[in-house]
Structure formats: structure tokens, C-alpha cells
Amino acid sequence: MTTSDNNGRIAIEVEELWKVFSNGDSGEQGEGSEEEIVAVQDVSLQVKDGEVFVVMGLSGSGKSTLIRCLLRLIEPTSGRIWINNEEVTGLNREELTQFRRERAAMVFQHYGLLPHRNVLDNISFGLKLQGVGREERTRRSLEMVERVGLSGFESYFPAQLSGGMQQRVGIARALANDPPILLMDEPFSGLDPLIRREMQDELLALQEQVNKTIFFVTHDLDEAMRLGDRMAVMKDGGVVQMGTYEEVVENPANEYVAKFVENGR
């Protein structure tokens, strides 16, 4: 495990977070049936600086909604979020835009690359939004290209790359911004097992160098074990257990967690 204890400062704090989707929110189905779906249910958690914190759960457990709430890509219904002492839930539109540019960067399961820009321009996208000049942008992006092992592919377009390579671009784009916090939403779930393992190793190696706070969402227990310092298990929008991998596996809080971690012991 990569335990790097920076005097235990709290990097991310979530307090009593709720997200309730009502029908009006998610689409325009029948108007009479006001159906409400609770995606995140009273979640409170703290992530320490420099920690790799894994949120684990099956699909539909609310983990993807939770990670999106941290950047307010999905607006929380209630609750508060602090990231490095900045209250995300209290930011106005402009502050939020600025926050997203500088304070945290996200890596997506489906990469979320811009199909009309090549590798280098995708990586430098965040820097461009930060207002970094062209030369500096190119220099730093090339550095990242090298760091994630994509040298020679700078002018390729995303569609010309394999899934693993596309995700390297996604990671490089996040690192290029050099934010203190990385949010990773099932970044390796779409990759085949061999590549996945390789990417996990590389992420760990990268983490050794950059030492970020990583908020990592996955449905894969094995991945959680390999990467996470601590983990939270989610079910039906709520956190059912939180702790180190050993704590969770040795001492599951309930039957659900026990079943979940069964094959991990």
C-alpha cells in the first residue's frame, strides 16, 4: 500500500450528502408519476491528503453520482462538500468553473476525450482553459505524454488509439493540470484484464512521483485492494462500511459487504 501520511490533513470532506433524482430532473417521462430516486443517501466521509481513497459498489449503488457531486457535475440535493478547505457546495458559477480548472481533475470511464483534437491537444485542454500560454502548454503536455508512455502518438486522434491508450491520454490530461486532487470514475473498467492490471501498476508508480489525493471509484474489489489505502463500500446510495481493505475483509459490517468481499479473502 502506498501510505504517505502527510500529518493526516483532510483533503476531501463530504458531510451528509444527498442526491435525489426526481423525474423532472432526469428526463421528461410521464408527468403524473412523480417518481423519486435516491442516488446518494446521507453520505459523510473524509479523505486524507495524499491518500488513495476507493469507493466501491455495484452499478446503481450511487458511486458515480457521488464522484460527480464532488465537482458538482451533478448538483447535490443537500449536504456539504469541502475540498482542501474550499466549500465546493458554496461556490457560485464562476468560482465553480475556476475550481474545476485548478483544484481537481477527473478521469472518466469512457475517457471523455475530445474526438476532434489530437493526443497533445487533448492533454493540453485543461491548461488551455487555465489560460496557460501555448508554448508552456506544449512543453508541459509533452512532458505528460512521456510520463504516461505515449511518446510518438502526439498527433494521433483518440479514435485511432486503443482503449488503454485513450485512458493514458485521459490520465495525462488530468495530471497536466497538476491539481492536488484526482477524481477517477472507474477509469480502468472498460479495459481488458491484462491492460487493466498494467494500468493499475502504472497509476501506482505515477502516484509515487506525484503524490496526489486520489478519489477512485470502482466495482472491482481486486482493484480496490491493489490501489486503495482506505475504501468505502456503497449500497443503494449509502456507505455501508468504511475502512482499510483488511478491516473491511476481516470484519465486514453486514451480510452485503461480507458477500461482496467473499472472494477477496
Add this chain to the structure above:
Amino acid sequence: MHVADFINSAVDWLLVTFSGFFNGLSAAILKLLMGINSVLFAIPWWGYILLVLVGAWFTTKKAGTAVSLAVLPIFIGMFGLWDRALDTFSVIFTAVIISIFLGIPFGVLMAESKMAEKIIRPLLDTMQTMPSFVYLIPAVMIFSLGKVSAVLATIIYSLPPIVRLTNLGLNQVSAQTEEAALAYGTTRWQLLKEVRLPLAVPSILTGINQTTMMALAMVVIASMIGGGGLGDEVLRAINRIDVGLGFEAGISVVILAIIIDRLTQGLAKRWEPPLDTTS
């Protein structure tokens, strides 16, 4: 119950109240049209052959296509309809340019605001389905017989595709791409400028292609209110029951259509980001 009286007096009222505005608009359109016309006539016939050849080569990268497209205008010249074709082309060109400058912003507006979409969509439907003779009459009343009326009638018919396809292109951008861009801190304007518009370009170019084709379809009708050009020849052929002349003029319109269609389609294709592992 009739609304005819009301419409009549409304048009009269428009005519009186906004005559200054309409005159200014008319003068502006005429100026643009004349400018385009004089540029088009300044280019020698072989200049067009060359332009089509080079243009087709750059857009399709196929020598066969380029050469066969470049040969086509020669037929128009052989029919003795070259000047007529250029007249037609300048009306179409003017209408398409104005359509593009109006259509893209409206398409963006529709994509950005649900409210705007609710208002614009039925308007577009009306523009496309209303028989053109219905609006030719007020157009002539307001702008009198001539090329300006022809340009306006053409715009009414050819504007909808560019608006629709701009809107479609913007809405087609995947939610994942947009979400990622937002996560990195794009403002709404940056999202539009850096992500949605560039990704919509192929669709917008298809819209320009469709708009041009629609404009060509109005050639004959536009000539009834003074559009001139190839449409005039078709009308003359109809009056004289001269099938041969009608055929020559008709084929010339088709040739214009084919050339413009292939060039703009090729351009749309070239703009698409690479989608497969070609290298």
C-alpha cells in the same frame, strides 16, 4: 371566419410603417448581390473549370471525380447559357450566404435554449411547407419585382436545413464529451466554441449543402418574380412549349447542382475527425 382581410391590412401596415427599413434591407441585399455578380462575371470560363478541378481534387482526392466534375460546366457553355447560369449562381450564392449567416446563429440558439427551440421549430416547418407562391406576393409587394425578391423567396425556402442541421450537429455531441469538458472548467461559451461547434462542423457543412440544394430548387420560381438566370429560360421554354430549350436550361441547373453538391459534400467529409484506426 376569415383572416384574409386582417393579413391584407397587416401587410399594408408593414409596407407603410417599415418602408424605410425595407428599402434599406433591399438596398443592402442588392449591393451584396451585385458585388457577388460582378466577381462571378470577372472570372473567365476556364477559371471556373480550374476552380472546380482544384476544388474537387482537394475535397474528394479522386482524380476521376475531379476531371468529370470540371468537364460539366463546358456543357452549359455549349448550350449558350453561361451568362444565365452565372446570374442564377449569383442569386443562389447570395441567398446561401445570407442563409448561413442567419441559420447558424439560429441553430445555436435552438440548441442552447429550449424556449427558442419551441418557437423556431414550427417556424421552420412553416417555411418549408408553405407553398412559395403564398409568400411571393407579399415579397413582391414589399420589395417589388426583381432580384431582391427572388433572393428573399429563395432564403425563406433554403434557410431551414442549415438551422436544423446546425442544431442537430450541436445536439449530437455526446454527453460524455460535454461532461468531461465541463469537468475541466469550460464556461458555457467555451463549451460551445471549443467542443460543440467544432464537433458539429460536418453536420453544419451538410446543412450548407442542403441549403444550397434547396436554393437551386427555387431557381424557376424565383425567376417568376424577376430572379432572371436559367429559370427565365425554363419559363420561356414553357411559354413556347419549347421542350429542347427547357431541357438545356434544366440540365444546366442540374449541372450546377451536381458540382455544388459534390464539392460541399466532399468538404463535409474531410472535416470529420478520423474515426477508425487508419494508421
